[in-house]
Amino acid sequence: MSAEFDAVILDIDGTIWNTTGIVAVAWNKAVEKTGYGVRKVNAQILQKEFGKTMDVIAADLWPELEKEKRDILLAECCTEEQIAIRNNDVDITYPGVVDTIIELSSQENFYIVSNCQNGYIELMLEKTGLAPYIKDFECFGRTGKGKAENLIILKDRNQLSFPLYVGDTQGDCNECIKAGISFAWASYGFGTASSYYKEIKKFSDLKNIL
Structure with a gap:
């Protein structure tokens, strides 16, 4: 940990x-x-x-x-x-994501919070084989709530004290600020972020943060 x-x-x-x-x-x-x-x-x-x-x-x-x-x-x-x-039978995960999560899962607890529709997270877990390594998840499609509220819901439900959120946009950054959660910016993703705890240029950089 x-x-x-x-x-x-x-x-x-x-x-x-x-x-x-x-x-x-x-x-x-x-x-x-x-x-x-x-x-x-x-x-x-x-x-x-x-x-x-x-x-x-x-x-x-x-x-x-x-x-x-x-x-x-x-x-x-x-x-x-x-x-x-x-x-789809083409690997669309970013390099190192699956291997890094599997490697770190013996020491770290992984969760997911997304603004996606209901069923999307389950499908991702099935396609990537990551289901055994994700402890819990929450999404807009299930609660009808935004990311900050879902972060708080998941944090409280799992009795987390100091989680780190990894996302790729300014929107993610803003929602983490609202939820009082540290934000790491995945700069290889879709967007930009003006403030963050750490930048992750490739997913395996997460090992250096943790």
Whole structure:
């Protein structure tokens, strides 16, 4: 166990793996199926959106749709996304993520908090083989709450005192500040961050922090 931290809480997109190419294809399929005539997306667009809650992403991408239609489209996107990720056989994890978590898991407790939909974390754990090494997780899709609130929920539920959160965006940084949790910036991911405890240029750098 780290002398400074009693747990590591991980973000998913832009930290553990990069699904944006796969998800873009899936979401565009959903756009075609619904027939709403809204714009399609690509990986670059999604990289700017991932990290936000799902309802905010939908509002950003398709502001012209009334909420009811946005919700229908988003549900279809999530369905197509799950199918596409489940069928994917290409390794989309960032280098060293799986090996580092497995190596450190004998000394460190790992958790996940994400703004993703319900079922996404379970699918990631299944695809990466990381399920045995993650003690607990929480997400927007399950609670309807933002990342700061979910961080506090998970922290309290597991009686954590000084967890370290690893994420890749300014949004992650802001939510950690709200939750009173230390933030390590995965600079190899999707975004930037103005303040952080440590920068992680590659995931294995986590070993040097802990």
